[in-house]
Amino acid sequence: MVRSIPADRVRIMRCAVLGVLLSFSGFAADPTITFHKHIAPVLLEHCAPCHRPGQSGPFSLLTYEDARKRAGQIAAVTRRRYMPPWLPESGRVKFAGERRLTDLQIGQIGKWAAAGAPEGQASDSPRIPAFTSDWQLGPPDLIVEASKAFQSPADGADLYWNFVMTPAVSSTRYVKAIEIRPGNVSVLHHANLLMDRERSARRLEKVAGEGFAGMDLVVASNTFDPDSHFLFWKPGGAAVVEPDGMAWRLDPNNDLILNVHVQPSGKPELVKPSIGLYFTD
């Protein structure tokens, strides 16, 4: 015979199970940890590059209200180190621009969420950096834009598209910084920029200026060009400024090839990238 369990016993058992789950998944509440003092600096530095309007993150994490609504979720994804996205194993090598939270930061987020996400004093808050939707380094010396947008299909497998752009310079210039504006963050996984001094890749275009498909791009000059720099865009990345003395050379009639990895988003999207170039002597 099956013995029935009284309802209040069931409730107590449920609470016990939940309690065990919480003690495994969470941190002990610490109400002295507040959003403005401890959490905002972490979110602004490590999350806002993607979690703000116009970037790849699915929602903003700029304000207390943004963070309060998702405190539990933020605690869970940081504890699992799912966010911020950073794949290299920790330890042996320290990378420039490393995107990894410290154990202390993860613990603070967890204890803050467990305490019900206290706000604290707004006067403790760091200033929200002036994120601009314009060129991050100010007006570029030269802007090149793809002449034709690429239409990403609604669905299907990932694909690669190459845009050919020829910066209009009449003499050799030295590029100290670039900003790649991918044109549509919702479908772009990443983009790499290659130099094609022989203008060979453009022969693959069926119609001049429309670009061409393909992942493995081989350019005729076959060196690691431009001048051994690896130029790319990835979500949340800042504009790239080269160290002093390490500008790269741009000659008249050089082609820049922007090789983009497109992930269809469920609806057709247009991708029309542009690149801002900053010169030095």
Ligand code: HEC
């Ligand atoms: C490099 C860009 C980038 C950075 C930096 C980043 N995120 Fe995200 N985040 C994303 C993208 C893209 C998604 C949506 C896709 C996904 O869930 O993987 C996402 C999803 C999330 C989600 C939803 C996860 C889910 O399971 O649905 C949370 C919560 C989140 N991010 C929190 C954070 C927090 C907190 C930080 C900083 C500590 C952070 N993210 C940093 C790009 C970023």
